[in-house]
Amino acid sequence: MTDVFGAEFLDRLHSVGAVKNPASFEALRTQGFPNRRVEAWRYTDLAGQLAQTLTPSGLRINQEQSGLFGPNPAVQTVEGDALSLMNAAVGGEGFLFEVPEGARLKPVFARFGPMAANALVNATNRITIGAGAQAVLVERWGQTDESWMNSDTTIDVAEGGHLRRIILVEDGGAGTQTHRTFTTLGENARYDALVVTLGGGLHRIEQHADLTKPGCHAGLSAIVLKRGEEHSDFVTNVRHLAEDTTSDQQVRTVVDDRATAIFQGGIKVAQDSQRIEGDQLSRALMLSDRAQAFTKPELEIFADDVKCSHGATVGDLDQEALFYMRARGVEEAAARALLVLAFAREPFEALDLPEAIETMLDGKVQEWLGVAGRFEEMDL
């Protein structure tokens, strides 16, 4: 039984005594990791990750505010998913974030990592938003080179609750991050997620959302900035399981050098789910001839009364705008930076974020562009 993909990687984990949940481990050892013949993994090859010798270690939480965060000892398995099985097999404890009914929180910031080199961190996290509660959660996942962070987060947003969640995934070097979120939304509940991924060797971020009751909404957006040999795979899967539900996906990708970015955007509408609106727009900026951007919309619609839109564009910066700015004296690099910054900001609008968070994210993008602090906002 050595022929499954990643068998040697798993045997190494087993030999260092990392397995805490034998049933999950055996299931994974039998099915193996997904290779590129699996449609959902067509563009992402885990061979490099699975060739590594990694040391399992726990999740380090640097919480910037106290109170609502706690450890989550419960390990759930998401059926069939190999990376979730790995998480369960090595017993990835994670965080618990619970917002009580009716609470209205100030933004909560939490950092995960950095950690030691060659570490394998598995985490199972749980977020619950009580009925009518409102929260803004900013998660920053960062790490050192040559490590792998793998997490599953389950979210429940109860009736009328609203979670706005920023997931900032940033790596200095060749790190791997694979994170999956599974959200269930109640009546009139809202989940607005914005994934921002910067740097890293390989990032695969999945956002799954089940719209189970009328009036709920899921916004699953991403800003992807990649250069060098970096690789990003952003996957969404929205399931409209109830009538009168809406979803929106805004993905903005900037790829330079030889970087690769993939967006696999799923919208599924069940047979009895009428009066559905689902929008999806993926725009990619290619800053180099050798960069690659793939967009794969996957729409499965079984109901009649449905308004779904999807669009994908790939292009270069607007040459007319570049010339206009240069003709005013703005040097080419700054003109390009201003245009990229404007492009990357597009998903902000739908989120209506507190100004401090927008400023922080702007700062991250400016840092990525090498123009930190250059374009400060002015109050008129």
Next chain:
Amino acid sequence: MLEIKGLKVKLEEEDKQILKGVDLKIEPGTVHAIMGPNGSGKSTLSYVLSGKDGYVVTDGEATLEGADLLDMDPEDRAAAGLFLAFQYPVEIPGVGNMTFLRTAVNAQRKSRGEVELTAGEFLKEVREKAKSLQIDAEMLKRPVNVGFSGGEKKRNEILQMAMLAPKMCILDETDSGLDVDAMKLVAEGVNALRSEGRSFLVITHYQRLLDYIVPDFVHVLSDGKIVKSGDKSLALAVEKTGYAEFEAA
């Protein structure tokens, strides 16, 4: 100020000669107008002088205060004192009008070795200048030219010109798309900037704009060459007879 000698220009994409030997000398403090029919090369001249891609200079030269313009990047030409008011100002979604303008002002100052303006200094100046052009705070806050009417776009060009204080201003069909009131307002803005050390090249189809921005010299450009030069009365003659009379032989 600006000196153009035997300038010949063709399009990069197709082998088509647009300018066929343009000579023009503009002294400091003077206003020159170039008139000409569609396709005569008016806009090409303004784009070549400001450094837009897509044109190839096959012969001739253009200098600004003795410096070779054609060898410079667009941003260096701007820092050297050249300004082009666009016929179609470009909309730039997501880039704030003020962020853009301050970046431009400070990039030019930095390039010339001058101290950059602080946010406070910049805003004070921009508010004063915006007021005389009837540009309100709402317009200043919006992204560059996005959702601006034709008149607002042209006034925004003049605001940029006022803030950047160039030496040589080229106005490319600034009157296009403007009603009389908007044109008067823009012309007033331009006239307020006329000074001994600043020159203008006003490119236009129609004589009408020249009632408000009165030129010292008028040139007729036809088929890539200046075929006639004179004083402001030449503009009136063109208006009366049309361009046919001035077709290049």
